[in-house]
Amino acid sequence: MSKIPPGPRDERGVLSSRILVAARGAFADTGYAGTTIRAVARAADVDPALVYHYFGSKEALLDAATDPPQRWLQNVARAWTTPVPQLGAALVRLMLDAWADEEIGPVLRAILQTAAHEAATREKLRLVVERSLMGVSQLGVDERDRMLRSGLISSQIMGLAMMRYVWRIEPVASMDDDELVAAVAPNLQRYISDDLG
Numbered sequence: 001m002s003k004i005p006p007g008p009r010d011e012r013g014v015l016s017s018r019i020l021v022a023a024r025g026a027f028a029d030t031g032y033a034g035t036t037i038r039a040v041a042r043a044a045d046v047d048p049a050l051v052y053h054y055f056g057s058k059e060a061l062l063d064a065a066t067d068p069p070q071r072w073l074q075n076v077a078r079a080w081t082t083p084v085p086q087l088g089a090a091l092v093r094l095m096l097d098a099w100a101d102e103e104i105g106p107v108l109r110a111i112l113q114t115a116a117h118e119a120a121t122r123e124k125l126r127l128v129v130e131r132s133l134m135g136v137s138q139l140g141v142d143e144r145d146r147m148l149r150s151g152l153i154s155s156q157i158m159g160l161a162m163m164r165y166v167w168r169i170e171p172v173a174s175m176d177d178d179e180l181v182a183a184v185a186p187n188l189q190r191y192i193s194d195d196l197g
Helices: 009-030 037-044 048-055 058-065 070-079 084-100 104-115 119-133 143-166 177-193
Strands: none
Touching: 009 037, 009 048, 009 058, 009 104, 037 048, 037 058, 048 058, 058 104, 058 119, 070 084, 070 104, 070 119, 084 104, 084 143, 084 177, 104 119, 104 143, 119 143, 143 177
């Protein structure tokens, strides 16, 4: 199999995108420790030197591979504007749609797979949760109530994502989307509008 040498400047975006796709898959499947530059290069069908040329190091490659897509962050912000009575279902649908997305899903999986063992990714995950999953919430009667409600909602969504997409534990892993929304949304709705005292 022939390797693609560094090409013209207009190929940079194509090659670096291909490397990132391969890296996300590798980090998602084998974590940071199990991922090698050589394996990423093989999956991307490029020379390992090209990975170093574009990203510099395995750490920098992980950082680039785990940057949440702007489109997903916009979708999160939009979901939080859903009217309160439908918000629980909208947040579950947001998660299901994100993980099914060919661009967003692998990024989220790579983040969750590596965050437990890599401090930089864990910090990135913390900031994403605090600023995007919780930060745009307008729930509650004061700041503490807002943070408590949005934090509990985020914990449910992330736990569900781990069960369904990372650990693939049955029967959650194979539940129909509508069935899952019907089962989980009422619990989120309790965090959204019920008395938590």
